[in-house]
Structure formats: structure tokens, C-alpha cells
Amino acid sequence: MSxxxxxxxxxxHCLLYIADPQGKVTEAxxxxxxxxxxVPFDYVAKLFTKLHKARLIIATEGAKGGIRxxxxxxxxxxxxxxxxVDGRKKLFDCKEIRNRCAVFEDTPPSWxxxxxxxxxxxxxxADNSMRAVLAAQTLAxxxxxxxxxxxxxxxxxxxxxxxDRGSRRIP
Amino acid sequence: MSxxxxxxxxxxHCLLYIADPQGKVTEAxxxxxxxxxxVPFDYVAKLFTKLHKARLIIATEGAKGGIRxxxxxxxxxxxxxxxxVDGRKKLFDCKEIRNRCAVFEDTPPSWxxxxxxxxxxxxxxADNSMRAVLAAQTLAxxxxxxxxxxxxxxxxxxxxxxxDRGSRRIP
DNA sequence: GCGATGTTACTCGGATACTAACTGTCCGAGTAAGCCAGG
DNA sequence: CCTGGCTTACTCGGACAGTTAGTATCCGAGTAACATCGC
Numbered sequence: 486m487s488x489x490x491x492x493x494x495x496x497x498h499c500l501l502y503i504a505d506p507q508g509k510v511t512e513a514x515x516x517x518x519x520x521x522x523x524v525p526f527d528y529v530a531k532l533f534t535k536l537h538k539a540r541l542i543i544a545t546e547g548a549k550g551g552i553r554x555x556x557x558x559x560x561x562x563x564x565x566x567x568x569x570v571d572g573r574k575k576l577f578d579c580k581e582i583r584n585r586c587a588v589f590e591d592t593p594p595s596w597x598x599x600x601x602x603x604x605x606x607x608x609x610x611a612d613n614s615m616r617a618v619l620a621a622q623t624l625a626x627x628x629x630x631x632x633x634x635x636x637x638x639x640x641x642x643x644x645x646x647x648x649d650r651g652s653r654r655i656p
Numbered sequence: 657m658s659x660x661x662x663x664x665x666x667x668x669h670c671l672l673y674i675a676d677p678q679g680k681v682t683e684a685x686x687x688x689x690x691x692x693x694x695v696p697f698d699y700v701a702k703l704f705t706k707l708h709k710a711r712l713i714i715a716t717e718g719a720k721g722g723i724r725x726x727x728x729x730x731x732x733x734x735x736x737x738x739x740x741v742d743g744r745k746k747l748f749d750c751k752e753i754r755n756r757c758a759v760f761e762d763t764p765p766s767w768x769x770x771x772x773x774x775x776x777x778x779x780x781x782a783d784n785s786m787r788a789v790l791a792a793q794t795l796a797x798x799x800x801x802x803x804x805x806x807x808x809x810x811x812x813x814x815x816x817x818x819x820d821r822g823s824r825r826i827p
Numbered sequence: 828g829c830g831a832t833g834t835t836a837c838t839c840g841g842a843t844a845c846t847a848a849c850t851g852t853c854c855g856a857g858t859a860a861g862c863c864a865g866g
Numbered sequence: 867c868c869t870g871g872c873t874t875a876c877t878c879g880g881a882c883a884g885t886t887a888g889t890a891t892c893c894g895a896g897t898a899a900c901a902t903c904g905c
Contacts, residue, residue: 486848486888488659489748489779497775498753514837523756528890534839547898550837563778574887576786577660582669583802585694588813596805603801604668607734608660611789615747618782630774631754634767642759657849657887685876699851705878718859719875 492570495524496532497627500542500566502643504558504624506632512545512553517647532570539569559625564616566624576615577608663741666695667703668798671713671737673814675729675795677803683716683724688818703741710740730796735787737795747786748779 499518503511515533519526533552536542541561542552554561583602584593601609632640670689674682686704690697704723707713714726725732754773755764772780803811 486657486846487746487749490888491749491751492888494748494751494753494775516837521758522753523758524753525890527892530838531840531890537839544838545898546838546896548834548836549899550897552838563775575658577665578658578662580662580665582665582693582695586814587692587694588810588817596807599805603798604665604734607789607793607798611786614789615782615786618778618785622778627774627778634770636767639759643757646759657885661849663849687876696851698853701877702851702879708878715877716859717857717877719873720860721858721876723877 488574488576489567490571492528492532493567495519495522495529496536496566496570497563497624498522498524499529499533500536500554500561500624501628501631503553504561504628506558506625506628508557510553512551513647514551517551517650521643521646535572536566536569539565541565541569554624557625558628559623561624562620563622563624563627564619567619576612577605579605579608659745659747660738661742663699663703664738666690666693666700667707667737667741668734668795669693669695670700670704671707671725671732671795672799672802674724675732675799677729677796677799679728681724683722684818685722688821689723692814692817706743707737707740710736712736712740725795728796729799730794732795733791734793734795734798735790738790747783748776750776750779 499515499522502518502521503513505511515530516526519529533542533544537544537552540555543555544550544552579602581598581602584597586593586597589597670686670693673689673692674684676682686701687697690700704713704715708715711726712732713723715721715723750773752769752773755768757764757768760768
């Protein structure tokens, strides 16, 4: 298990499919997005309710419902998605060992617990450094990288795949 | 559970007690170090065998045996300890979702899996950024921060505490 | 025609297994220092 | 004196239970679009 979960990966890949770099608003259902990528639907559905609570997406309920980005893709950072899905979990959980020292005998002096533990503060610095990298990249940036690799006809193929499913939806 | 485990915290706190900023070689037993800090002995013992395999410490076996740093404390980085204890685990585990796309139909084209996934490469960048912070701090640096906070008599108190135990060891 | 009804697909949210990793504990093996009795 | 055995404390390493978080699945509730039926 890694610190940044598979849920984040699922969410990012799904979001990239509805993140048009030109800013065109694209809507799709969670089922389409999950099956398009071979990823468990029920699980992804839960992820999207988290993204919804974080106000990163807008959902329309009912038949023909779906989701779309709540903001243009260049305003949604990867860090936003990570925090929405994984819930701002800490890189390191300081147990304040410094004032458990046996020579204190149950009454640690004030200097021991003053300020932040040196180890803890270093870990916070490391955490912030990591988060800064994630905050510097947006969905638009990622989609742009992907778009430069994919051939131009790929976008049409995806649209057709989604369209075929859509036309089949309500017989 | 956090990405950087409690084991790392235990190990760092223990190592700091035998990391003399002046470079004086200090030796102590794992039992002393663990009980000095109110931390489970058996668990810490396992951590120290990991540190031993990573060649960060030197252990002398038998009665009156113990542990000392294998290198001067300014040559042991926090990252060394993290990797030794947690085993270089990845921040993010890419599942290569990009070539599961349904429009590929079981035969993803070469461009899809070419190079590194954009999400994956961003996560690697974030990981490296975090590791760089940990690699920039050494045991000597941490010990120095701690030493500036602790009053001068604290070192003597710890020595006395360890000495009292030592004199009691073999009756 | 046109409105009421039913069906379908969708998002939401709770409940629940299953799995992997971390934490903590127990125990035996091998090693070396000090003690002590017998020569 | 001194040599061999004994006790003790130490590091090493395997085995294992308890806990927690992540992953995945199932199911019901509420909502909205479309089709159908009755008038």
C-alpha cells in the first residue's frame, strides 16, 4: 500500500478523460468512465462522491445524468484530487517520544515539549515539499502531456466509444 | 498508518541518543535505548537489525555488547534511516491504467505505454522532492537542534541513568 | 393529443468482506563477559 | 595460579496475533429522462 492510493490514480485517470485542455465542458457517467478504463465501477463511484464533496465536480442525477468538472481543468491541481480522495492524511505521525524519556520520570520538563520535535518538523518539511510538486501540476497540464503522445484520432475513437454506449443506453 | 512508519521514529530517536555531535563514539544496548524512551524493546530490536544490515550501525554481541554508529553522525542522513527501516517503499504504485483503455481492445498501441505515465512521473517527482528533504538532514544536524534546546545538565542525567543501569547489569 | 404511470439509468450512501502492512510480543540460537570451583 | 564450567546479558532471527487502512462488492434510496398506456 502506498501513501498515494490507487483511488487517486483511478480518479485522476477518469478526470483526465473529461478534462478538455481547450476548456470544452465534457460530461460522462461514472459507469462509462470506469468501464472505459477497466476499473471497478462501484469503487470509482465512491471516489466521485468524494470529489463531489470537495466541489471538484458537478453531478447531475437521474437518467442521462453524469459528472463534469466544476472548474476549468487548469484550476484543478493534482493536490486537490489527492486531498479529496485520500483525505489529507499525514506523511508521518509523530508520537511525541521526546517527552517519554525515562530520566523525566512522568513529568517531562517544559523545554522537552516546547515547539516542534526536530524529527517531526523535518517530516512536515518533506511533506510540504512533496505537496508543492503536486500543487504545481493541474489536470490541464496532465491532459496536455497525454494529448501530445496520443495520435489525433484517439480522441475521436473515445468519443465514438462513449457515443455507441450512449445510444444503446435507453432502448 | 502513515507512509513513514513509527519504526522510523523509534529508530531516529534511539540513534540520536548515541549520535554525539562532537563525534565521540557512544555505545549502548538496545534494551537501554528502548527503555530510556518507553518504547517496546522487542520491536526496536528488530529495527536495529535492519539498521545493521544497512550498515548504519556496528553491533558487538555477547554480554556488555551493544550498538554504535558505523559512521560519524554527519554522514548518516535521515533518508538512510528511512530507507533502512521502511525498505524504500514507493510513494505511489502505478497500475498502468493508461493501456487498459477499452478502445484498445486488449492490444494497447505502443504509443500508449511509451515512456512513463504522466501521472506516474509526477508522483516520482514528488517522491524525489520529499526524499531530497530527508537526504539533506543528518543525525548530527538533528542532534544539534535537540542539543540547543536541552539544558546542559540533561546529557549528564542521561549518562547517569545509563550508568546506573550498567552497574546493575551483572551482579 | 396529452397527461399519468412505469421502467430504466443514474448519483448517493451505508454495510460488509477481503487483503496487505504495520505494530507488538514471544521464544530459541549463538556469542561473549564475568564468576567460581577444582586442580 | 589458572583452567574449565556456569550464569548472565546481549544481538540475531523466525513465528505469530492484533490492529488498521485500503480495496472491492453488494444493495437500497432518491432522482430524472424516456416509453407506454388510458383518456
